[in-house]
Amino acid sequence: MVMEKLLSKNKIRLAPMASITNAPFRQICIECGSGYVTTEEIDSESLVKNKSEKTKKIIEYYPEQKPIAMQLLGNDANYLSEASKILQDIGADIIDINMGCPVPKITKKGKGVALMKDINKTAKLINHIRKNTILPLTVKIRSGWDQNNLNALEFSKMLEQEGVDAITIHPRSRLQQFTGMSKWEIISEIVSTVRIPVTGSGDVKSLSSAKSMMKKTLCNSVMIGRGSLGNPWIFNQQYLNLNDMQRESYKKNIINKHIDLIRIFFNENQLDMQIKKQLSFYAKGFKNAREFRKNLFNSKEEIDDLISFFFIEWEKNSKILAQI
Numbered sequence: 447m448v449m450e451k452l453l454s455k456n457k458i459r460l461a462p463m464a465s466i467t468n469a470p471f472r473q474i475c476i477e478c479g480s481g482y483v484t485t486e487e488i489d490s491e492s493l494v495k496n497k498s499e500k501t502k503k504i505i506e507y508y509p510e511q512k513p514i515a516m517q518l519l520g521n522d523a524n525y526l527s528e529a530s531k532i533l534q535d536i537g538a539d540i541i542d543i544n545m546g547c548p549v550p551k552i553t554k555k556g557k558g559v560a561l562m563k564d565i566n567k568t569a570k571l572i573n574h575i576r577k578n579t580i581l582p583l584t585v586k587i588r589s590g591w592d593q594n595n596l597n598a599l600e601f602s603k604m605l606e607q608e609g610v611d612a613i614t615i616h617p618r619s620r621l622q623q624f625t626g627m628s629k630w631e632i633i634s635e636i637v638s639t640v641r642i643p644v645t646g647s648g649d650v651k652s653l654s655s656a657k658s659m660m661k662k663t664l665c666n667s668v669m670i671g672r673g674s675l676g677n678p679w680i681f682n683q684q685y686l687n688l689n690d691m692q693r694e695s696y697k698k699n700i701i702n703k704h705i706d707l708i709r710i711f712f713n714e715n716q717l718d719m720q721i722k723k724q725l726s727f728y729a730k731g732f733k734n735a736r737e738f739r740k741n742l743f744n745s746k747e748e749i750d751d752l753i754s755f756f757f758i759e760w761e762k763n764s765k766i767l768a769q770i
């Protein structure tokens with residue numbers, strides 16, 4: 447019931463993305479209208495053994511971001527349970543386990559989507575974490591390991607049986623990584639089989655495609671990942687009702703606020719790169735986006751000059767930008 451309540455508030459929300467969905471970006475997406483947000487993946491063993499500066503930054507959040515889900519990676523029941531407790535103590539409202547990460551560095555260690563290869567073993571893992579956390583427990587999966595092992599349905603049944611409160615499915619296999627289109631039919635199959643809420647993820651590029659995913663698959667909610675990059679207003683239900691001028695000033699305010707949040711959040715070593723990264727996303731729609739991005743990353747100019755330059759380019763492209 448807790449999950450149903452959390453999910454019913456706002457059914458379209460930001461997907462976790464490593465090195466991207468940090469506190470400033472999550473905040474911007476919430477302000478644009480995203481439902482509850484999830485941190486990027488955090489390795490449970492690293493969290494338990496030595497909280498590095500990088501890990502500390504991943505789990506930092508603003509009070510306005512509550513309720514917040516925090517996502518763990520791992521394949522060891524003790525580390526995952528211990529890490530869940532640490533996250534609970536710092537204020538996590540939901541523990542999400544990433545069983546969908548396809549990155550070879552992770553799967554080689556038996557983590558991420560590699561956990562989908564052995565259902566019985568993963569059932570024991572989930573059982574252990576379930577017994578050790580009182581928080582809602584959710585799991586994010588893929589369609590399976592490869593074309594010959596598309597076991598998301600069976601896997602989802604196991605997750606429900608072991609007491610998981612909700613599932614997110616990105617219906618691509620590990621082998622597909624991010625290629626091709628995600629198979630929304632797999633979302634439908636899971637929805638019609640389990641009784642716990644199911645969130646769909648994959649290739650949602652607009653609010654209307656989010657609604658279409660919900661209509662076609664009957665999933666409870668939708669996550670948007672890549673479609674939100676440089677485009678956090680994707681979560682704003684009112685955005686399409688704005689006229690060109692209103693859109694432009696709304697977007698500029700968001701971008702400026704995002705830059706301000708980054709300036710406060712990151713230390714000097716990370717600041718310039720973080721701002722450059724976001725400006726390169728916001729250059730989506732620039733006529734010369736590719737060249738702009740290349741110059742941005744190669745430039746040795748002060749970051750404030752680069753921000754001014756970004757807005758000059760923005761003005762030049764404003765007609766195109768108002769349409770998207």
Ligand SMILES: Cc1cc2nc3c(=O)[nH]c(=O)nc-3n(C[C@H](O)[C@H](O)[C@H](O)COP(=O)(O)O)c2cc1C
Nearest residue numbers: 461462463464486487616647648649650670671672
């Ligand atoms: C750069 C990048 C990083 C990602 N990192 C994570 C992650 O940390 N945890 C996770 O569960 N999924 C992660 N994902 C997967 C997304 O959450 C999402 O399921 C996937 O991108 C499909 O949705 P989309 O088409 O809306 O991007 C990542 C995806 C991208 C592109």
